[in-house]
Amino acid sequence: MTRPFRFGVNMVGPDPGDAWRAKCRRAEDLGYDVILVPDHLGTPSPFPALVAAAEATTRPNVGTFVLNCAFWNPVLLAREVTTANALTGGRLELGLGTGYVREEFEQAGVEWGTPGTRVDRLERTIAELDRQLASPEQGPRPPLLIGGNGDRMLRVTAAHADIAAFTGARPAPDNAGGLVPLTADEIEGRVAAYRKFAADRAEAAELNLLVQLVAVTEDRGAAVRPWLRHTPHLTEQDLLASPLLLVGTVEEITAQLLAARERYGFSYITVLEPYFEAFAPVVEELRGR
Numbered sequence: 001m002t003r004p005f006r007f008g009v010n011m012v013g014p015d016p017g018d019a020w021r022a023k024c025r026r027a028e029d030l031g032y033d034v035i036l037v038p039d040h041l042g043t044p045s046p047f048p049a050l051v052a053a054a055e056a057t058t059r060p061n062v063g064t065f066v067l068n069c070a071f072w073n074p075v076l077l078a079r080e081v082t083t084a085n086a087l088t089g090g091r092l093e094l095g096l097g098t099g100y101v102r103e104e105f106e107q108a109g110v111e112w113g114t115p116g117t118r119v120d121r122l123e124r125t126i127a128e129l130d131r132q133l134a135s136p137e138q139g140p141r142p143p144l145l146i147g148g149n150g151d152r153m154l155r156v157t158a159a160h161a162d163i164a165a166f167t168g169a170r171p172a173p174d175n176a177g178g179l180v181p182l183t184a185d186e187i188e189g190r191v192a193a194y195r196k197f198a199a200d201r202a203e204a205a206e207l208n209l210l211v212q213l214v215a216v217t218e219d220r221g222a223a224v225r226p227w228l229r230h231t232p233h234l235t236e237q238d239l240l241a242s243p244l245l246l247v248g249t250v251e252e253i254t255a256q257l258l259a260a261r262e263r264y265g266f267s268y269i270t271v272l273e274p275y276f277e278a279f280a281p282v283v284e285e286l287r288g289r
Contacts, residue, residue, distance in 0.1 A: 074125045126156070183242065
């Protein structure tokens with residue numbers, strides 16, 4: 001069954017209270033379904049920001065996109081989740097990840113470890129949240145989103161997540177904290193791997209994609225050429241074919257998202273804050289479809 005589209009905006013810029021609330025109301029007015037906050041140093045603290053977003057709006061869900069599990073004691077995180085879900089009227093979506101910016105681990109005084117130990121921590125966090133949030137007094141656990149691309153992460157996502165989030169990128173080997181975009185075929189391979197791991201699920205998860213660029217333009221090539229300096233392994237055609245880069249007229253971007261839903265299954269599309277105004281006409285075109 002084809003899921004209808006949902007659209008989220010990942011709010012990355014810190015703002016004072018009135019500006020933050022106005023920005024969230026603008027996202028609601030433009031038709032976004034979810035207001036999201038990341039968990040990087042230098043961005044807003046997730047839970048206070050989300051409570052404020054929910055108080056300023058009436059319709060959108062609010063969510064973490066995604067929490068770095070290394071920053072959170074699981075028992076105390078359960079308290080944060082329970083409180084935030086109550087204060088937002090049950091509109092919270094909980095996104096979890098392992099963290100990928102080594103410099104942030106060092107600044108926070110948290111052990112970087114290995115990819116394996118970071119996934120171990122994520123699994124322990126999920127288990128403890130399930131235990132802490134299992135009592136009837138807590139109410140239902142918020143929908144769980146897990147973001148990642150590696151096989152082990154996809155297995156964890158298949159086992160636990162209501163929403164499977166794909167970044168469409170992998171860590172850059174020569175740039176700590178940087179990401180290298182995957183090709184369209186590589187993204188398709190990652191989705192296929194997830195579907196294999198999730199084959200025994202009783203209910204299919206929603207598939208999310210974090211878009212890296214939105215450019216409404218008549219000249220698609222010119223919009224992606226600056227990316228070639230940072231992605232020497234990709235061609236201009238590779239970039240234009242990628243679902244990570246939404247480039248073209250509103251009609252072309254609309255068609256691109258419909259094709260991506262058909263090919264990959266992505267129905268929940270997240271854009272970054274700098275692009276949420278430009279992307280709004282596409283949200284309008286695809287609402288309810």
